[in-house]
Amino acid sequence: MTDKKLSGAGLRGQSAGETALSTVGKSGSGLTYRGYDVKDLAEHVSFEEVAYLILYGELPNVAQLAAYRKKLKGLRGLPQALKEVLERIPASSHPMDVMRTGCSMLGNLEPEKDFSEQQDVADRLLGAFPSIICYWYRFSHDGVRIETETDDEQIGAHFLHLLHGKKPAPLHARVMDVSLILYAEHEFNASTFTARVCASTLSDMFSCITGAIGSLRGPLHGGANEAAMELIQNMRDEEDARATLLGKLERKEKIMGFGHAIYRESDPRNAIIKGWSEKLSKEVGDERLYKVSVACEELMWQEKKLFCNADFFHASAYHYMGIPTKLFTPIFVCSRLTGWAAHVMEQRSNNRIIRPSADYVGVAPREVPPIEQR
Ligand SMILES: CC(=O)SCCNC(=O)CCNC(=O)[C@H](O)C(C)(C)COP(=O)(O)OP(=O)(O)OC[C@H]1O[C@@H](n2cnc3c(N)ncnc32)[C@H](O)[C@@H]1OP(=O)(O)O
Numbered sequence: 001m002t003d004k005k006l007s008g009a010g011l012r013g014q015s016a017g018e019t020a021l022s023t024v025g026k027s028g029s030g031l032t033y034r035g036y037d038v039k040d041l042a043e044h045v046s047f048e049e050v051a052y053l054i055l056y057g058e059l060p061n062v063a064q065l066a067a068y069r070k071k072l073k074g075l076r077g078l079p080q081a082l083k084e085v086l087e088r089i090p091a092s093s094h095p096m097d098v099m100r101t102g103c104s105m106l107g108n109l110e111p112e113k114d115f116s117e118q119q120d121v122a123d124r125l126l127g128a129f130p131s132i133i134c135y136w137y138r139f140s141h142d143g144v145r146i147e148t149e150t151d152d153e154q155i156g157a158h159f160l161h162l163l164h165g166k167k168p169a170p171l172h173a174r175v176m177d178v179s180l181i182l183y184a185e186h187e188f189n190a191s192t193f194t195a196r197v198c199a200s201t202l203s204d205m206f207s208c209i210t211g212a213i214g215s216l217r218g219p220l221h222g223g224a225n226e227a228a229m230e231l232i233q234n235m236r237d238e239e240d241a242r243a244t245l246l247g248k249l250e251r252k253e254k255i256m257g258f259g260h261a262i263y264r265e266s267d268p269r270n271a272i273i274k275g276w277s278e279k280l281s282k283e284v285g286d287e288r289l290y291k292v293s294v295a296c297e298e299l300m301w302q303e304k305k306l307f308c309n310a311d312f313f314h315a316s317a318y319h320y321m322g323i324p325t326k327l328f329t330p331i332f333v334c335s336r337l338t339g340w341a342a343h344v345m346e347q348r349s350n351n352r353i354i355r356p357s358a359d360y361v362g363v364a365p366r367e368v369p370p371i372e373q374r
């Protein structure tokens, strides 16, 4: 058995730079974007307002919001060459790989020529990401070439419209909007840090975002919402949920959607999405997934003092809206793009290449032996 070094491992607890974008886990308020509590934002504003806040520094006024929505709506179309690439990606691909390729391909077709274009590139990606994932999904799974430009004002509703081929119910549009707000920004998490490391070499925005997508894909980070769905989908009832989790804990398996690198007692995003999941369960008239999720939450706290992170109740909420499980993490991408891009801009504004040191634990210096003596 190896002794796993926890103290200092994963850079935990060490400051790796400064940010004015968000605070995570500070006492008093669990999560703020540019000083605003995420709970207030999720209750009172739309995702486009949050995106504007994160990318441009302040909440927009009425005229600025109208102009911003108009701009984003005008950026939903995809170039023909990108559609052709998406059509060649098999249905069996993981949608996060599609996002990564789609982002990278767009960077070939519409490169960021210099940093003065950075805000426009971020807005272009905000407009294009739902189109990229839904164009591929609908082509590869349903054999249709969808029109990616809808007249929906909001990105969440637009995503559901593209996916299901019809305008979403108001409740679903609202939940998607809240979900995008909750996922928008989270300080120096793994994917954002990836984007900042890439930005620190003075690379282009598309490379930074493509790298971040790769980091978000893993089940220890954004991929946990899909893994949580796989966990709960076969749980018959609360008793089955408890028995399943006890077995997993006994076998020392990780339970996806629980725990956090920074929060110690709760993730403030959980209560919000949990509330919406409950509303959706009642609307759909099928409370099983919601109830087994609550049973998991209670058992994990009782047994391990582990709480649900943002991903756990997103699983049931997305499922209730008819979203296929493999599209869960790409939705996270459509939102977190705002945080990633703002961090890239912040890194660029006060840059030094990110290049930490390592403690060497390998063999002592030695002579290169001739090949016949090896
Ligand atoms: C939006 C997001 O990205 S939120 C995070 C999404 N990820 C997940 O839900 C995956 C499941 N959770 C985890 O793997 C972890 O809690 C992480 C990756 C989120 C944080 O990791 P760390 O900072 O190393 O966690 P922390 O120091 O609090 O916990 C250490 C120990 O607690 C236990 N632990 C933490 N989370 C869990 C869990 N979900 N299930 C079971 N045990 C856990 C483990 O014993 C872990 O030790 P190990 O790394 O040797 O297995």
Ligand SMILES: O=C([O-])CC(=O)C(=O)O
Residues within 6 Å of the ligand: 024, 183, 185, 186, 188, 189, 190, 221, 261, 262, 309, 310
């Ligand atoms: O902060 C983290 O480590 C992970 C997380 O919750 C997020 O990125 O939203």
